[in-house]
Amino acid sequence: MHQSLKPIRGAAVALSTAALAAGVLVAAPASADPSAALKSARAAVNTDSTPSTIAAQWLGGELTNGLLVGTSGPDFGLTIDAGMAISTVSGQGATVTAINNALEPRIADYVGDGTKESYAGALAKAASFARTAKKNPTSYGGINLVTRLEERTADVPKDPAAEPQAAAIAGRIFDKSESGNFANVVGQSYAVRALTLANSAEAGAARDFLLKQQCTSGYFRLKFDKADVPSQACAEGVAGSEADADATALAVINLVESGDKSQGVQAALAKAGTWLAARQRKSGAFRSSGTGAQINTNTTALGGYALGLLQNREGAQKAALWVRKNQPVDKYKCRTALTKDTGAVAYRKDRTMGDAKTAGIPAGARDEWRRATSQAILGLQFAPASKDQLRIVSVRKQARAGERVQFRVFGLAPSESACLQVKGDFVRVKGKKTGDKIVRKLQLPAGNQRRVGLVKTSDDEARTSLRVRN
Structure with missing residues (x-):
């Protein structure tokens, strides 16, 4: 939020009350605070908490009895x-608790029954979330997620020389399912995080196998080789080892959050950070990988968040600014059909957002907005703050009715949306990258009286006045 200004009020309390009414809050709210890694990354950065907070509040409002449906x-x-x-957003502990209390009793529906069906990536992600929610992943919903994940992680053979293929896949995660094995590098990165934080004996092997999936350029691929392939390592320029920006960003995030400070991990993070920085466009955006690759908020937010955790604050802030442009905040006189969804982030700033401003988010597109917003929250953690307090100045003390008078707005954060208005006229404005003043003209209404010029953001407002004469 703007420095030294009032915080967002009411939304967190309303959500907590709604969750209680739905019967999902049966324990004290979990804490919702930045991790140690995120706190460290943001320590020297003056960030604006507003965009991530309103995104978290919107996403919390999309829950049905604690779940996204x-x-x-x-x-x-x-x-x-x-x-x-x-x-990662301060003040949102009630929402995390609501999610946990809805998810924990049904966790077997996600991770499998543990006999015929046991999904490694789901186990890894669930164990990571349990720890985030301040719960014990070894007894989550009556399941020891860590033990089950260890069962789905290939063991290191006693004699690697005698079992070269077993040694090649040591640490790799596998699904057990009648539908097939769909484990991939993203799941592997969550496995490293979960196993490392659990002090599992299999954490080192899982980590080493993940590091094999990084190519020489620094990126991580998405898919594993078939289990009988001897090398099991990313081979740049070979089919199956294509660069994947999302997999790379998630590998960075999970390795950082695992707390592994080993030399191999630090070297891998440095290479991945260099690759991500080189892939970032001048606008701050990232393009996804694979078929249908395109610039979008999901990939940009993950890439920016990963860069932020790696202390590349310039890259993180550039990504956050691009993501924030895709978060419409159309309120007050600038209302649109998206006003009721303030805080939501569009997957792309194209026809989709334009249509939503006119007709609202279609039911069939709501899932896309939820997915985009869930990743955007991370990237928005590095949105730069305003230089000073929000204020508005009229360049004239009095004017004639019908005249267009210049107003100057100070204190908007870069890419922050605001509505500049006077009775009868309004204009949407966005903060400049530089944080400098915004200059716009508004037409004054009729009537011999003092009129108020207002600038309103999602959580703040400022005003000025001037005399109007017919």
Whole structure:
């Protein structure tokens, strides 16, 4: 929020009350505070908490009895993504608790029954969330998620020379499922995080296998080789080892959050950070990988957050500014059909957002907005703050009715949306990257009286006045 100004009020309390009414808050709210890694990364950066807070509040409002529900029922994976992102936002502990209390009793629906079905990536992500929610992953919903994850992690053979293929896949995660094995590098990165934080004996092997998935340029690929391939390592320029920006960013995030300070991990993080920085566009955006690759808020937010955790504050702030442009805040006289969804982040700032401003977010597109917002919360953690307090100045003390008079707005954070208004006229404005003043003209209404010029953001306002004569 703006420095030294009032915080956002009411939304967190309202959400907590709603959650209690739904019967999902049965314990004291979990804490929702930045992790030690995020606190360290933000220590020397003056950031604006408003965009991540309103995004977290919107996403919390999308929960149905503590879960995000799609057309096919509860989406446990997306709910965990949302919970882990919201947990980085101060003051949102009630929402994290609501998610946890809804998820924990149904965790088997997500991770499998442990006999015929046991999903490694889901186990890893669930264990990571449990710890984020201040719960014990070894007894989460009656399941020892760590033990089950260890069961899905290939063991290091006693004699690697005698079992070269077993040695090649040591530490790799595998699904056990009648539907097949869909474990990948993203799940592997969550496994490293979960196993390391649990002090598992298998954490080192899981970490070493993850590091094999990094190519020489610094990126991580998304998919593993088939289990019978001898090398099991990323091979740049070879089919199956294509660069993946999302997988790279998530590998960085999970390695940092694992707390592993080993030389190999630090070297891998440095290489990945260099690759991500080189891939970032001048606008701050990142393009996704694979078929249909495009610039979007998901990839940009993850890439920016990863850069931020690696102390690349310039790259993190550039990404945050680009993501914030995709967070419409159309309120007051600048209202649109998206006003009721203030805080939501669009996947792309294209026709989708324009249509939503006119007709609102269609039911069929709501899932896309939820997915974009759950990742955007992370990237918005590094949105730069305003230089000073919000204020507005009229360049004239009096004017004629119908005249267009210049107003100057100070204290908008870069890319922050605001509504500049006077009775009968308004204009939408966004903070400049430089944080400098915004200059706009408004037409004055009729009537011999003093009129008020207002500038309003999502959480603050400032005003000035001038005499108007017919």
